Amino acid sequence: MMKDFYTVLFICTENAARSQMAEALLNHIGRGRFKAYSAGSQPSGHIHPMALKALEHAHIPSADLRSKSWHEFTQAGAPEMDLVFTLCDRTAGEACPAWPGVPMISHWDIPHPGLEGDADAQQHSFNHTLATIRHRLDFLVALPFEKLDHLALKQHVADLNS
Numbered sequence: 355m356m357k358d359f360y361t362v363l364f365i366c367t368e369n370a371a372r373s374q375m376a377e378a379l380l381n382h383i384g385r386g387r388f389k390a391y392s393a394g395s396q397p398s399g400h401i402h403p404m405a406l407k408a409l410e411h412a413h414i415p416s417a418d419l420r421s422k423s424w425h426e427f428t429q430a431g432a433p434e435m436d437l438v439f440t441l442c443d444r445t446a447g448e449a450c451p452a453w454p455g456v457p458m459i460s461h462w463d464i465p466h467p468g469l470e471g472d473a474d475a476q477q478h479s480f481n482h483t484l485a486t487i488r489h490r491l492d493f494l495v496a497l498p499f500e501k502l503d504h505l506a507l508k509q510h511v512a513d514l515n516s
Contacts, residue, residue: 360436360499362390363457365450369394369421371405371480372441372464375414376487382414383488383495391433393424404467404480412484424451437511442466460511462490490514 364376373392380390399421409416426432434455441464450459464486468479493514 357436357499359384359386360388361433362388362437362439363424363427363435363453364390364392365394365424365438365440366392366442367394367396368398369423370398370400371402371467372483372487374401374416374419374421375405375409375484376439376441376491378409378414378416378419379412379484379487380491380494383491385495387495387499389433391427391435392419393422393427395424397421397423402467402480404477405484407477408480408484411481412488427451427453458508458511460508460515462515 362380364373364380366373369392373394377390377392380388384390401416401419401421406416406419427435428451432454435453435457436455438450438453438457438459440450440459440461443461443463464483467476467483469476494511497511
């Protein structure tokens with residue numbers, strides 16, 4: 355599966371936190387090998403301020419992020435995805451649209467950052483969620499895409515959920 359770069363779509367229901375952090379992070383660490391996007395089945399229309407603060411704390415650019423519907427990526431002229439990751443169980447259980455191309459689809463169970471406790475506890479939860487996403491994306495970026503056939507790559511991507 356040798357390409358100049360791989361397109362990746364991260365999906366959560368509201369496209370307000372986890373998927374946004376994953377998009378920003380992969381675009382930052384992907385070394386030009388990846389172009390990441392995010393979307394939601396029911397987008398909230400905003401990015402959670404604590405997700406933005408977690409990205410800022412980690413020195414990850416977030417200026418281009420915006421909450422958007424997954425339907426944006428099914429329209430004519432939308433980029434063809436190589437990989438699509440659902441990041442929440444709710445979205446994983448929904449019927450996804452038909453994506454242009456033939457993307458590899460995988461579910462990464464990443465719990466929603468906690469919204470209990472005081473502001474510091476909540477921010478810690480968002481920071482922890484970003485660290486969890488970073489851990490998985492570090493492994494994704496390290497995969498030898500050029501040496502893996504489609505089935506082997508699919509298994510390696512699925513293994514990243516553990």
